[in-house]
Amino acid sequence: MKLIRKNQGASLIEVLIAALILGTALLTLTSLQTRSLQFNQSAYLRSQANILAYDILDRIRINRDKATEYDLALANAAPTGTKLSEKDLKSWLDAIAVLLPDGDGSIDCDAKKCTVNIQWTEQLSSVIDENETLIFTYSSQI
Template sequence: MYSQLNHISGFKKLENKSKYSQYGTSLIEVLVTLLIMSSALLALAALQTRSLQFNQGAYLRSQANIYAYDMLDRMRINLSNINAYNSALAAVDLKSSPVTSPLAAADLDAWRRNIATVLPNGRGGINCNVASNICTLTIEWDEISNTSSQEEDKTTFTYSARL
């Protein structure tokens, strides 16, 4: 039966057209697949970048927490001089020589040096209420981000404790 259909001239032309109309189909499929794969790889790269930024931020917050506890322990040792720890949010000049006395000033200087060394543009301040023995420690630093806004790049860690 196939041989009979081959003799019909119209069928032969249709058969040839269908052969030629399929050329390039696999190339389009490959290009679409390449587009999808490249989009997926770009998304994975962006995800990895954000993950690294979040991990860095978590590390910096952990360091701020450690330094807050460190300063609270220093203050508990010198509880009779708790009022001397009151200070505004400020940075320390790392090029200047360390303060060695009195103990509260030396503690503040060492604490601020640690913050400035580990946290980018790190600053620290303390506000103590002598009547209630509640002290609030504030640590501020710059986050690494893609925005140009100065306000979004600042992170503030505040910790209050009764001594």
């Protein structure tokens, strides 16, 4: 008389398929977390650029009658004078250099309106070493 046994437990192939699915899911979650961190860093840098633009515009509004003294081109060295506008520009450019990677700024003012440009370099991907220069532009009446 032969005894018929029922299959009990999981076969090896079922375990391997489950491990493959679990591994794929974990890799997907890791990739998602990495992209989330990159987007978070990008949002942080854009927020810093926004704060810095508002900062210099507030300084210009305080010294409104000397607004044209705040004109500054990209890649210009920070002023070293003792006038309020020169101190403001130096402080602002120093803050840009500290808060934004490869950061720089420019300002174009006339008697009624100022345009502030802030540029920085942002890494596009953690896998490849590719960077993009971003420019934040803000215009306001003073």
